[in-house]
Structures are given as structure tokens and as C-alpha cells.
Amino acid sequence: MSKDPRSKAVLGTTQSKQWPGSWDGKRNRIQCLKCDDVIEARHQHDFKYCKCGFVNIDGGACGHWRRGWKEGDPKAAYKELP
Numbered sequence: 001m002s003k004d005p006r007s008k009a010v011l012g013t014t015q016s017k018q019w020p021g022s023w024d025g026k027r028n029r030i031q032c033l034k035c036d037d038v039i040e041a042r043h044q045h046d047f048k049y050c051k052c053g054f055v056n057i058d059g060g061a062c063g064h065w066r067r068g069w070k071e072g073d074p075k076a077a078y079k080e081l082p
């Protein structure tokens with residue numbers, strides 16, 4: 001299982017107790033800029049990786065979110081989707 005992307009270390013994470021601005025209407029989802037995969041966390045602890053394993057997402061409970069990425073600038077790793 002050495003090719004499992006989940007076995008790779010995640011170098012960067014960011015999280016917040018509250019979405020900046022209003023959480024209402026904001027889906028907890030991001031798009032990986034490496035593989036264009038869109039991942040969404042629909043509930044708390046709904047932890048997911050994109051297809052290439054470069055970014056991950058967690059959270060989904062009201063007001064809490066978490067993103068992880070392998071390396072470098074997060075702006076080059078993923079983008080937020082509304």
C-alpha cells in the first residue's frame with residue numbers, strides 16, 4: 001500500500017473555528033490545483049483526499065473547516081469553491 005496517497009505526510013494545514021465572513025451558503029469544498037479534483041466535507045470528520053493526494057479537507061460541521069496540502073504555497077495547492 002505504499003502508493004496510497006494517505007500514507008504521505010501532510011506538510012501544511014490550516015484550520016479555523018469559523019469561516020471568515022458568513023458560513024451560510026458556503027459549502028466546505030476545495031479544488032485541487034494539481035489534479036482539478038473537487039472534494040467536499042459534508043460533516044464533521046468527513047476527511048477526504050483529492051485524487052492525487054496533494055490536498056485534503058476535513059470538517060464540514062457548522063463553522064469549522066480544515067485544509068491540508070503537501071507542500072508549498074496553499075494558494076498554489078487548492079482553491080476555495082463557494
Ligand SMILES: [Zn+2]
Nearest residue numbers: 032035050052
Ligand atoms: Zn489533487
